[in-house]
Amino acid sequence: MDGDELVEILEDAGLSPYQADAFVTLLGLGSASATDIAQASDVPDPRIYDVLRGLEEKGYIETYEQDSLHARAHDPADVLADLRSRANRFETAADEIEDRWSRPDIEEHKVSIVKRLDTVLTRADELIRSATNQVQIGLTPPQFDDLSPALEEAHENGVDIKICLFPILSDESPVPSTDALSRACSEARYRDVPSPFVALVDRSWTCFSPHGGSTNEYGVIVNDRTHAYVFNWYFLTCLWDVHEVLYSARSDEPPMTYVDLRHCLRDIEPLLEDGRTIEATVEGFETETGREVSCRGTVTDITYAGVSASDGKTTPLNQLAGKASLTLTTEDGTYSVGGWGAMLEDYEATRITIEAVD
Incomplete structure (x- = not known):
């Protein structure tokens, strides 16, 4: 790394251009008078004293009197620790930016793309608990276990809940008992083919994530009636209409x-x-x-x-x-x-x- 590049990096670390130039010059000289430092760098003579005092306050150098003002670089341990700390903060900030990009704030966007199924399930849990009319959901038995408290809460509040259960790839998870289903839904059916997770809430919200065998794991959370309507037909035709009934609380007599x-x-x-x-x-x-x-x-x-x-x-x-x-x-x-x-x-x-x- 040449001197000019080192000066630019020190500027990024918080030094002024004159301070960075003077410090790099002093590293090469070891110790020198203020006048010699000004002559060896691009710092103007009238500014050199203020520049050196600024570097001393930041802990980069120390000054001393020897007929005239002299300076020498401090032990670099503190400077190196500061630079490495800044590097770690930049790295942490980069990770945070990436994470926030992967999960934009749901309240400010009608469509949110997320990277993890857990995020989709967490949002589905929140939406189900706040439902007022209906929930249609397709999920695996383990996902049912995760969401059953939310489903039971909504069911107790009079929400109509339809559940389609389906298996996980290469897994024989037991189907929930009739008792568990009766607490969580109005009707439940079973599809014997692995399928994506999908939850439709009050004709407005859609939570979707591909099944476990998908190449990429991602999720989509949408607050849009038109989008939900399209997924409603997917639910009715692929996950509901022709599949085996596991449980139903429906009556054949009015009401x-x-x-x-x-x-x-x-x-x-x-x-x-x-x-x-x-x-x-x-x-x-x-x-x-x-x-x-x-x-x-x-x-x-x-x-x-x-x-x-x-x-x-x-x-x-x-x-x-x-x-x-x-x-x-x-x-x-x-x-x-x-x-x-x-x-x-x-x-x-x-x-x-x-x-x-x-």
């Missing part, structure tokens, strides 16, 4: 509660075709104003873009993937009710309760 309009339509379509009278309560909000609503009335019609099943079979979910709604007639009028993401209907339903079937 029956639904947080998904399309599941409700599948169940009540045969009843309407038989001429039954269906009384229902719809909770949600007006699509035009966002105002919360709760109204009770009679379901008089259902509509969807797909083709109805024949021979009394349940209409496949894919036939309900397009526009789907029900018509509710109340004392105040007749209203169209859509599901998640409704735009054309009067209401978007967050919860539908079939109160009676006559």
Whole structure:
């Protein structure tokens, strides 16, 4: 390393340009008068005395009188310790910057990319505990064990919780007991293929991380209804609709509660075709104003873009993937009710309760 480069580094360490130049010059001279140091460096004669006193205050040199002001470099131990300490602080700062970049503040970003699954699980735990309406979650048995306290808390608060369990790669973790599932969810199913972790909370938050066999470990945390809607269909088609039922607290007799309009339509379509009278309560909000609503009335019609099943079979979910709604007639009028993401209907339903079937 040449002298100019050493001067630049000392400037980075906090010395002024003149102080760094004078100190490097003095290291080469050993000890010298102020005048000789000024002549051997680029420090102007009028500034040399202030520069040397500044170096002495910082502990780099000591001055003494010998006919005129002289200086010599201090034992470098203290200087070296200071420089090494600064290097460690720079290294620590670099690590902190990298860490903060990998986990941006969730409150300030709608989309957060994180490096560790633990971060995704921690955020999912927080969101589940604060849920007010519904949680859809796909996870492994060990992840269920980690999140079961949060799930139980939300379940006790009346949140509708659907759980899909799936295995870990090359691992035979036992499936949670019926008792454990009953405390944590409304329904649970099992998919026998390893899958990514996913949690959808109140139609707004999505927590996602690839399964253990993925090349890279990362996670995505998103606060966005459109993004959550896309993952809702992934959950319904890949993790829910066709898989084995492990546990269900649902009743086949009223009152029956639904947080998904399309599941409700599948169940009540045969009843309407038989001429039954269906009384229902719809909770949600007006699509035009966002105002919360709760109204009770009679379901008089259902509509969807797909083709109805024949021979009394349940209409496949894919036939309900397009526009789907029900018509509710109340004392105040007749209203169209859509599901998640409704735009054309009067209401978007967050919860539908079939109160009676006559």
